Amino acid sequence: MQKRNATAAVIGAGDYIGAEIAKRFAAEGFTVFAGRRDGARLEPLVREIEASGGSIVARALDARKEEEITAFLNDADKHAPLEVCIFNIGANVNFVNFPILETTERVFRKVWEMACYSGFLAGRESARLMVPRGKGNIFFTGATASLRGGSGYAAFASAKFGLRAVAQSMARELGPKNIHVAHLIIDSGVDTAWVRERREKLWGKEALDNPDLLMPPAAVAASYWQLYQQPRSAWTFELEIRPFGEKW
Amino acid sequence: MQKRNATAAVIGAGDYIGAEIAKRFAAEGFTVFAGRRDGARLEPLVREIEASGGSIVARALDARKEEEITAFLNDADKHAPLEVCIFNIGANVNFVNFPILETTERVFRKVWEMACYSGFLAGRESARLMVPRGKGNIFFTGATASLRGGSGYAAFASAKFGLRAVAQSMARELGPKNIHVAHLIIDSGVDTAWVRERREKLWGKEALDNPDLLMPPAAVAASYWQLYQQPRSAWTFELEIRPFGEKW
Amino acid sequence: MQKRNATAAVIGAGDYIGAEIAKRFAAEGFTVFAGRRDGARLEPLVREIEASGGSIVARALDARKEEEITAFLNDADKHAPLEVCIFNIGANVNFVNFPILETTERVFRKVWEMACYSGFLAGRESARLMVPRGKGNIFFTGATASLRGGSGYAAFASAKFGLRAVAQSMARELGPKNIHVAHLIIDSGVDTAWVRERREKLWGKEALDNPDLLMPPAAVAASYWQLYQQPRSAWTFELEIRPFGEKW
């Protein structure tokens, strides 16, 4: 592995998608700055990346706090120029379906703070570091609910629609400044313990028979790597991915 | 005018669109409950509606406060069954264009609270009153920014995208319960003093020469009336309107 | 009924939607020019409209023949100024689902000629008559397949997508010339004998239990009437309608 003098920040470096993204960018030579709420849970990821010869700095990070986001990204950038920021919070959870009358204002606000507001902060603070340098990549993880407000998903879809708007506005403003802003839409369930459990509960064991209907976290990481590799003459803003057997 | 035993709530009964909606529904016999932040500014509207023989109850209303929204709609419903709720905040202002780096977290949050969060509250509280009765109409005002995150509009588009998701989720859940949820997209500038001023400033006096390029507030009110009149066998969720000369 | 000095052409005046549109515009005082392939089958419609005091001219019309379309619309315009043209072919039939490998080039071409090419001819020839006069209305009937290429619908969706593009291009070009071009998307089955039969066959008798899940043809006609009534300061290009109980 050839080390790069560059950092990739992964905000929302959870057990599945986020961890795979971190591993992929570490494997490509970036120093990864990985943040998640409960920093202690990043330990296995750190061990795995370091065992493969990769570099990672793990941090507890509450992405809803402006000063924490700013500090996290500044620290990354001090370590080595911040070249990539991937915002990945609230990506692999389609939350529980809430009828509108049971959606409390507390839930509505909290989902927005986690999945939209913190994305705005991460995007803006990355841009602040990247614009003067005239290059960079800011990627956001979206979901089916980024495009469709399904029954029972008012809170989650509202936050994901809102995040998509942030990404789109930033892409239009920052593209001409040589910063690639992209929005990856994962149009399927992701293969995590949580999703497996829930599918089994809803539809029985057979729902798990076909592994090809769930998106492996490593495939998401590979999609981000494809976005990163695009030349600036042919950038994609929105990349939608789904497993071959998914109904859409 | 034949009076109806029904109320129509207009949340965001500002000087232009909101006022015209209030006048239209009052003219059709509804008792209108009109709310806006500065209740005193509703006086001319009250005088105008009452002079035409209509009924209106005007209230100061901070729509970002759950308890105020709940009380406002409950009061309307006690007066006479709430048949229509129109959420109209942040509709006729395309806000000032903010580069992403100048968009403070305070602005981002405030725009969301005004244009999305308060819409969720208004929608949910209307639904709470309408669902047991098995009928009702909940309408939301959208804008070009509901569908497009333009450069410089991260905060506004994020809130408007988010509101659209709320409307869509509610429409899918509540349609089968006989509640018509609709989202009206005004894809043009609205003819208000504020917009005229801004256009003149940006593009000179000629920008005002063609009145057909601005949407008259009364035409918005007429569009809402069209939505209200649709039979349940042919409901529209999203109605996009623009003046004939608008470029799109 | 007050007669107007104006004609409304209905191309594809079939037994259901087209007939209801014809009746509605006749009832509003237009002389209706109704065309369908088998002109003899227009007789009951003629009798019904004339019995109500309306005016109708019925014609056999193969809308895939340029010279027939031109003559039909010219004749309407000679009778009285052509104010409305509604293109309605292939609207209420979702055709039979064809796997791609069984879609012959003959079917693909024929569906396109009926549902797209003839719509282009009707739109262009109407425009030719309306542009010099500086007013008019050109409406096209779309379907779910106008927006979604479902499995098994390559031919039908391709034609309906293509028709939508024609409508959109014409709307952008002709709007500023005071011609209202609109595209009505019927996002549900329409209540016709053919659809009822097919549903019963596919899903059994219960599929017919809930009449609220099928769109009554008269509701489509009412939607066209709403489009016609819009002031030019607030035109809708695309109007999507569905019954309240429809899943979407």
Added chain:
Amino acid sequence: MQKRNATAAVIGAGDYIGAEIAKRFAAEGFTVFAGRRDGARLEPLVREIEASGGSIVARALDARKEEEITAFLNDADKHAPLEVCIFNIGANVNFVNFPILETTERVFRKVWEMACYSGFLAGRESARLMVPRGKGNIFFTGATASLRGGSGYAAFASAKFGLRAVAQSMARELGPKNIHVAHLIIDSGVDTAWVRERREKLWGKEALDNPDLLMPPAAVAASYWQLYQQPRSAWTFELEIRPFGEKW
């Protein structure tokens, strides 16, 4: 270069995009079957690919003729299993802007036959060869006009919308059969002599100053290569690309 026992068909192997796609897949070891109307004009491409050690079979092909498409793809498949078919006709030409009244039925039909009907034939005939084998890739080149019917583009947009519907229907039907169907939207001008000439004519020499606003044909080829490399657990149906400086 490691040769593969597989063919890649490029239908519409014109001077720019098509030629670059052919070169890319040849460089990756495929035997390329290249077809274009005027087969003689494929000679320089053949020389270039063969000089680099690649394999190519060049053919005159009128893609609007079912029997020619069938024969072309069958021949490719006999040479070695057809693994990729890329339909690329009418991709790099945004045709000349035609006001609707000047769009003859001949132009409308011809554009459709070239850009939509022949795509349907190519897609279906590829599927016929790939389905029994349980694998394959069928890619279609789209343009801005695949999503937007601009003023003056009724014929071109209608054909491109129609092609997109074919691609979408095929993707939904064939995805579960392990065939990757994708639609690449090039949302910008492509850097060709023809486009440069036209830009200069319309906007003067300065319109050519910034090469970053035109898509290099090789970047399109690279995007197709990215699509080809996606694992089936994370397929993209629609990939939209534009140069970093493009306004959208």
